[in-house]
Amino acid sequence: xxxxxxxxxxxxxxxxxxxxxxxxxxxxxxxxxxxxxxxxxxxxxxxxxxxxxxxxxxxxxxxxxxxxxxxxxxxxxxxxxxxxxxxxxxxxxxxxxxxxxxxxxxxxxxxxxxxxxxxxxxxxxxxxxxxxxxxxxxxxxxxx
Numbered sequence: 001x002x003x004x005x006x007x008x009x010x011x012x013x014x015x016x017x018x019x020x021x022x023x024x025x026x027x028x029x030x031x032x033x034x035x036x037x038x039x040x041x042x043x044x045x046x047x048x049x050x051x052x053x054x055x056x057x058x059x060x061x062x063x064x065x066x067x068x069x070x071x072x073x074x075x076x077x078x079x080x081x082x083x084x085x086x087x088x089x090x091x092x093x094x095x096x097x098x099x100x101x102x103x104x105x106x107x108x109x110x111x112x113x114x115x116x117x118x119x120x121x122x123x124x125x126x127x128x129x130x131x132x133x134x135x136x137x138x139x140x141x142x143x144x
Contacts, residue, residue, distance in 0.1 A: 009030055009033075009034050010033075010034045010037035010038060010041070012041050016034075016038055017038065017042075018035060018038060019031050019032075019034050019035040019038065079105060079137065079139075080104065080105055080106030080109070081104055081105075081106060082104060082105045083103060083104060083105075084097050084102060084103060084104065084105065084107075084108060086105070087105070087130075087133040087134075088133070089126075089129060089130065089133065090126065090129060092121055092122065092126055093122065093126040093129055093130060095121070096116065096119040096120075096121065096122040096126065099119055099120070100115075100116070100119055105134075105137075105139070108130070108134075108141070109134075109139060109140075109141060109142060110142055111141060111142060112141055112142050112143045112144075113127050113131070113141050113143070113144065116130065116141075131144075
């Protein structure tokens with residue numbers, strides 16, 4: 001951006017959260033500019049943390065967030081209501097689902113991979129098995 005600025009002092013490595021005004025001090029444009037840079041950096045970082053590195057197109061988005069399951073088609077509701085046993089998981093993975101109280105595919109989709117890994121005897125191999133079974137149904141765990 002072009003302009004007559006006295007200096008640019010913002011450095012994201014310093015992790016500053018704001019600029020404070022001091023009574024009796026001359027107001028410099030550099031102070032205001034640095035405060036704005038800090039704010040913009042925070043907004044950009046927050047957006048990347050929430051949305052991620054990529055977004056989706058407005059039309060024909062690749063995914064959607066559904067909070068009201070009554071709006072799903074009958075086939076989609078039936079798929080989410082299917083019991084976990086329909087995935088034909090290994091004994092180890094199936095026992096973990098029982099420990100976590102997961103009975104349907106819809107309940108499984110509400111969990112993240114990290115939540116499943118916290119279950120005793122459920123490791124990366126079991127997680128990959130669950131992901132593979134879900135991907136065969138074009139489904140993913142929460143947050144993936």
